[in-house]
Amino acid sequence: xxxxxxxxxxxxxxxxxxxxxxxxxxxxxxxxxxxxxxxxxxxxxxxxxxxxxxxxxxxxxxxxxxxxxxxxxxxxxxxxxxxxxxxxxxxxxxxxxxxxxxxxxxxxxxxxxxxxxxxxxxxxxxxxxxxxxxxxxxxxxxxxxxxxxxxxxxxxxxxxxxxxxxxxxxxxxxxxxxxxxxxxxxxxxxxxx
Numbered sequence: 432x433x434x435x436x437x438x439x440x441x442x443x444x445x446x447x448x449x450x451x452x453x454x455x456x457x458x459x460x461x462x463x464x465x466x467x468x469x470x471x472x473x474x475x476x477x478x479x480x481x482x483x484x485x486x487x488x489x490x491x492x493x494x495x496x497x498x499x500x501x502x503x504x505x506x507x508x509x510x511x512x513x514x515x516x517x518x519x520x521x522x523x524x525x526x527x528x529x530x531x532x533x534x535x536x537x538x539x540x541x542x543x544x545x546x547x548x549x550x551x552x553x554x555x556x557x558x559x560x561x562x563x564x565x566x567x568x569x570x571x572x573x574x575x576x577x578x579x580x581x582x583x584x585x586x587x588x589x590x591x592x593x594x595x596x597x598x599x600x601x602x603x604x605x606x607x608x609x610x611x612x613x614x615x616x617x618x619x620x621x622x623x624x
Contacts, residue, residue, distance in 0.1 A: 433461050436484050436508055437536055444563075445556045455553055458546040459536040464488075464529040470511070471527040477516035479537050483509050486533020487597045491605065492524050501606040503571075504530075504594050510560060511535065530597050580609045584617050 434456040441447055441455060459482070464470055471477055473493060483505050490511070491501040502525065505511040516523035517540065538546070546553045574583060584607055588595050595603065604614040 433484065434459070434536070437482050440482065440508060441556060444559050445552060447552055447556075451550060451552055454550050455546065455556075456536075458542045459538050462535050462537050464533045464535065466529055466531050466533075469526060469528050470535075471513060471516075471523055471525065473524060473526055474522050475516075476520065477513035477523050477525075478540050479512065480517065480543060481511040481535040481537045483507055483511055484534045484536060487530045487594060488533060489526075489528050489530055489602060491526050491528070493526070499601075499605045500608075501602060504591070504598070504606070506591075506594050506597075510564070514564075530602075575608060580607060580613060581617050581620075583607050584614070 434453075437456055437459065438452045441452055447455070461484075462481075464486070470481065470488065485507060487504060487506040488511055489501055490503050490505065490513075491499050493499060511527060513523045513525045513527070515521065516525070543557075574586060578586065584603075587603070587607065598606075600614055600618075601611050604611045607614065609617075
């Protein structure tokens, strides 16, 4: 069933009845995204929240010089959106692009509001998810400010090996906040050790 992974995700974070889980899922629509297709582009309004059931996405911005700055990757069983654009109804500063053929379950702003009204447990579930995402961002900021580039590389490759396999070196370097050339040096040193 297309909602099995979403139900698992819900029940990991909140105790729900079968009826509640089915009602929750009924507000989501499935969507297939082709490799390199954009789910969101900078300047557009993010009017959705998505849950990845297959594939992987890259969330990034482009600076004035055209450099890519990757905020995060969202693989299977991850949530995906531009929260600033979604919540504040402003143009997005982010791009969301599929790194491979992918499938998502997507909910619109309107449907999410209706979900909150019809199923009170949904608001608590999303609050928990929001808190977890804040913790993850905080940890990433701490790592970026306290670890060397090599240590950040080792952390990422150790904790997210399934994502690493989907990335180009440029995408990984963009996420780590280093140049492609510097990443190549780190990888060469690793091979020698």
